[in-house]
Amino acid sequence: MAAAASSFQGALVPSSLRHTHKQFPFHCVRRNVSSTRGRLHNKNVIKCISLEDFIGGDLVKFDLGQWLSDVEEHKALAIYSPHEGGYEGRYLNRLRYQGYHFLDLSARGLGDPETTLTKFHPVCPAHVGKQPIARWYFPPEVDYRLSLLPPNAKGLVVWIIEAKVLSKAELQFLAILPSLRPRVRVIAECGNWRKFMWKPLKEIEGLPATGEQ
Numbered sequence: 001m002a003a004a005a006s007s008f009q010g011a012l013v014p015s016s017l018r019h020t021h022k023q024f025p026f027h028c029v030r031r032n033v034s035s036t037r038g039r040l041h042n043k044n045v046i047k048c049i050s051l052e053d054f055i056g057g058d059l060v061k062f063d064l065g066q067w068l069s070d071v072e073e074h075k076a077l078a079i080y081s082p083h084e085g086g087y088e089g090r091y092l093n094r095l096r097y098q099g100y101h102f103l104d105l106s107a108r109g110l111g112d113p114e115t116t117l118t119k120f121h122p123v124c125p126a127h128v129g130k131q132p133i134a135r136w137y138f139p140p141e142v143d144y145r146l147s148l149l150p151p152n153a154k155g156l157v158v159w160i161i162e163a164k165v166l167s168k169a170e171l172q173f174l175a176i177l178p179s180l181r182p183r184v185r186v187i188a189e190c191g192n193w194r195k196f197m198w199k200p201l202k203e204i205e206g207l208p209a210t211g212e213q
Contacts, residue, residue, distance in 0.1 A: 017125075064094050069199070071095065073179035076186040076201040078163070080193035087196040088189070092159070099154035100185065102147040103145050107162045114173050116159070117142045118180065142181055163188035177199040193199055 014067070071077060081088045115121045122135045145156055160166075160174065166188075174186050188201060202208070 074200040076175045077198045078190040078201045078204045079198045100157045157185045160188040172205045
């Protein structure tokens with residue numbers, strides 16, 4: 001039996017939702033569209049309009065306060081951004097406004113995160129085939145950047161791009177890195193989603209949360 005439908009603000013809303021429309025933070029409008037080839041004449045298209053469409057949802061993010069509190073609470077987050085990119089810059093800038101400095105690294109070619117970030121590690125420069133293979137030793141990336149922070153800096157954010165290529169053991173080390181270096185925060189780009197979202201990195205990798213045994 002087909003459910004009865006009633007008209008609400010120009011759109012067709014099922015009768016089962018007619019008395020609960022106040023729970024939805026949007027309203028729907030219906031308009032006619034037509035194509036140049038005449039295939040879509042007199043077709044009704046329902047478009048859902050939210051509050052973000054009127055004030056610039058791509059510029060104003062209502063979850064920035066929750067973002068800052070989660071960074072301070074969990075200290076290591078796994079983020080998932082839309083495929084088109086650009087949204088993560090809003091959240092990065094908010095951390096910058098709080099006084100954080102950034103160390104941007106790509107997971108591809110990073111090597112062992114523990115060795116690269118917290119220990120002296122060798123690096124072999126490129127050669128053209130005739131020179132002997134040289135080996136240079138570099139200081140720990142995190143410790144070196146921490147030593148360069150100005151006195152008024154709040155901390156260092158290690159932002160890992162393409163962290164989805166890292167193994168579970170490598171991500172687990174990134175999750176416990178803030179406990180080894182208290183002034184460090186870790187943000188790892190672990191994948192993509194329809195909207196910008198994040199989760200504690202310890203929860204993603206199956207480690208106990210802060211305060212648990």
